[in-house]
Structure formats: C-alpha cells, structure tokens
Amino acid sequence: MSILTSLESQITGAVEKLSESVVSIDSVRVTRDFAYGVVPIEGKGSGLIIDSKGYVITNNHVIDGAAKVQIHLKDGRSFVGEVVGSDPSTDIAVIHVEAENLPAATLGDSEQLKVGQLALAIGNTLGLQGGPTVSLGVVSALGRPLPGADFIFEGLIQTDTAINPGNSGGPLADISGNVIGMNTAMIPYAQGVGFAIPVNSGGPLADISGNVIGMNTAMIPYAQGVGFAIPVNTIKWVMQQIREKGRVVRPWLGIYGTTLNEALARRYDLPADSGVLVVEVDARGPAYRSGLRVGDVIIGIGSQTINQMKDVLSALSKHAISEEVDLRFIRTGTKRVTRLLLQETPMQTIQRR
Numbered sequence: 001m002s003i004l005t006s007l008e009s010q011i012t013g014a015v016e017k018l019s020e021s022v023v024s025i026d027s028v029r030v031t032r033d034f035a036y037g038v039v040p041i042e043g044k045g046s047g048l049i050i051d052s053k054g055y056v057i058t059n060n061h062v063i064d065g066a067a068k069v070q071i072h073l074k075d076g077r078s079f080v081g082e083v084v085g086s087d088p089s090t091d092i093a094v095i096h097v098e099a100e101n102l103p104a105a106t107l108g109d110s111e112q113l114k115v116g117q118l119a120l121a122i123g124n125t126l127g128l129q130g131g132p133t134v135s136l137g138v139v140s141a142l143g144r145p146l147p148g149a150d151f152i153f154e155g156l157i158q159t160d161t162a163i164n165p166g167n168s169g170g171p172l173a174d175i176s177g178n179v180i181g182m183n184t185a186m187i188p189y190a191q192g193v194g195f196a197i198p199v200n201s202g203g204p205l206a207d208i209s210g211n212v213i214g215m216n217t218a219m220i221p222y223a224q225g226v227g228f229a230i231p232v233n234t235i236k237w238v239m240q241q242i243r244e245k246g247r248v249v250r251p252w253l254g255i256y257g258t259t260l261n262e263a264l265a266r267r268y269d270l271p272a273d274s275g276v277l278v279v280e281v282d283a284r285g286p287a288y289r290s291g292l293r294v295g296d297v298i299i300g301i302g303s304q305t306i307n308q309m310k311d312v313l314s315a316l317s318k319h320a321i322s323e324e325v326d327l328r329f330i331r332t333g334t335k336r337v338t339r340l341l342l343q344e345t346p347m348q349t350i351q352r353r
Contacts (some may be wrong), residue, residue: 046170058169106177123170137161181229255284300328
C-alpha cells in the first residue's frame with residue numbers, strides 16, 4: 001500500500017468515526033419589525049455530541065438569543081435542545097437533548113498539537129442536506145488571537161482548512177478522528193489561493209521535507225483561507241463549568257492584551273521582550289482601578305510569571321472572585337507592583353453575523 005493510499009484510508013476512517021457525532025443545529029430567534037410585527041429569524045450551525053447521555057457542544061453565537069433550538073442527528077433523528085448554559089467570552093455553549101446512547105466524539109489534547117499537522121473540519125456547510133461536509137488542511141499556527149473579536153479569544157488554533165457558513169460549532173479533528181478544537185470563525189477575505197515562482201528571494205514555498213521549491217509571489221484576493229478553532233482543552237474546562245454551575249465563573253482583570261515578543265518590542269521600542277502588552281483597559285475593571293494603563297507590560301500575576309496571554313488566563317484560574325493579588329508590570333522601563341481585587345467577569349452580549 002502506498003503512503004498516499006494509507007493516508008487516505010486513515011482520513012476516511014477518521015471521517016466515518018467522527019461524522020456520526022456531528023449534528024446540525026437549527027435555531028429560531030424572534031425579532032420585531034415595524035412593518036410586520038414579530039418576525040422569526042432562522043439560523044443554522046453545527047454541533048458535536050460529547051456525551052452519550054445527550055450533551056452537545058456548539059458555538060454560543062449559533063444559539064445566542066434563540067427561542068427554539070432543534071438538533072438533527074446524522075441518522076435522521078431530531079430532538080428539541082435545551083441550552084444548559086453558554087459562555088460568550090469563549091463562544092462556547094452546551095445543549096442537552098432527551099436521548100440516550102448517542103455516539104459521543106473522542107476528545108483529544110490540544111496541548112500536543114504541532115504546526116503543520118493535518119486537520120479535518122467537519123460541519124454542516126451552508127445547511128446543505130445529506131450529512132456533514134469535510135475539508136482537509138493543516139494547523140497553520142497555535143496560540144493565535146482572533147482579530148477584531150469582542151471576546152477574550154487568545155490561544156486559538158489557526159487553520160487553512162475551509163470553514164464555511166454553517167460550520168460554526170463543528171469539530172476540528174486530527175486524522176485519527178480525535179477532536180482537537182471547535183470551528184468558530186473565518187476571516188472572510190483572507191487570501192488562500194496563491195502562486196509561486198521558482199526560488200530565490202521572498203517568502204518560501206517548501207515541500208513536506210522542508211526543502212524550498214519556490215517563492216510566494218501572487219494571491220487570488222478573495223479566496224478564503226484563514227480559519228480559527230477553539231482548542232479542545234478550553235472546551236473541556238468550559239464544558240465542565242457549565243455542567244456543574246450552569247455558567248462559567250472566572251476572575252476578570254478588565255484588559256485586552258497581546259503577547260509581547262522580541263520583534264514586537266523592537267518595532268515599538270517597548271521596555272520588555274516578553275509578557276503581555278496592554279492594548280485596552282476597561283474602566284469597569286479591577287485593572288483600571290489599580291492603575292494599569294494602555295502600554296503597560298504585565299509580567300506577573302500572583303506567584304506566576306506572565307510570558308504570554310494564555311499565562312494571564314492560567315494565572316487567573318488559580319484565584320477566586322474577591323481575592324486580592326499582586327500584579328507586576330513594567331511602565332516606561334520601570335518595574336512596578338499594584339494590588340488588585342479580582343471580580344467576576346461581567347455578563348456580555350456577543351453579536352455575530
């Protein structure tokens with residue numbers, strides 16, 4: 001058996017295994033129109049069975065504000081879904097249906113992912129009939145923030161796997177069929193179809209052995225090619241919180257930040273080459289009240305050193321609401337410490353198209 005034939009067999013096996021757990025979700029929102037009064041608006045998305053006892057996960061924006069949620073299984077069965085809880089901050093929702101012995105997906109470990117590994121996106125693209133749609137790509141990057149997001153998306157999986165309307169809430173999986181993330185967003189005008197000329201200068205085009213075979217030179221401007229998925233380890237944590245408490249309870253700093261690296265520090269002449277650069281401070285939050293401002297670089301929270309944005313989330317998860325913690329930061333080249341009182345993340349309304 002050739003390498004390609006073996007790979008093809010592995011991929012088709014993974015798709016067969018996982019597609020049984022992928023569901024289609026129909027939602028109905030009710031809005032008011034001055035001309036027609038109350039008007040129902042239908043939406044479609046995807047979801048994933050994660051427990052044989054009827055628990056399904058999807059994106060919060062798939063079911064946000066829905067008066068009715070309908071879950072459709074691949075075998076043709078349909079159920080009315082009850083939203084157990086949702087977390088707008090991570091765009092994750094948990095739904096329950098009255099059913100037993102459902103085909104639950106196998107959840108992987110997103111901490112073990114590597115850039116360049118193959119990835120499968122499965123979902124109900126455009127709400128088309130006939131079962132889930134599958135696309136194949138690679139893990140393009142790890143730990144990405146979502147540009148322009150109005151929630152705390154950091155640490156996302158970036159992929160060139162096609163994520164089309166209707167795919168939201170469906171799984172991103174490895175080629176063994178293990179779920180590694182949840183498809184959540186596609187940058188609509190990201191460029192994804194390109195051409196290359198034979199070597200020499202410019203960004204490289206390489207074969208799978210790492211040998212440079214060309215230089216990237218042209219791009220079809222409106223091809224879609226940059227998608228994002230929520231890491232499965234984030235999903236596990238949020239899912240557990242929702243099932244136990246009905247919501248996610250987390251301490252809140254009230255900042256928007258980005259991971260600082262050496263290149264960014266040089267470019268903007270910043271006083272540190274690691275940590276989290278504060279790009280926005282919410283005036284309602286404890287960070288603002290404790291004196292943190294835009295341009296500061298956070299380097300420590302409590303006993304934890306902060307090197308990147310996910311360290312902030314990790315550090316906060318170790319502390320409780322109303323607990324006081326020391327926050328270490330750099331401002332204009334000087335290390336400083338402020339003490340802040342953590343508060344619960346305020347409820348948010350996330351609006352997505």
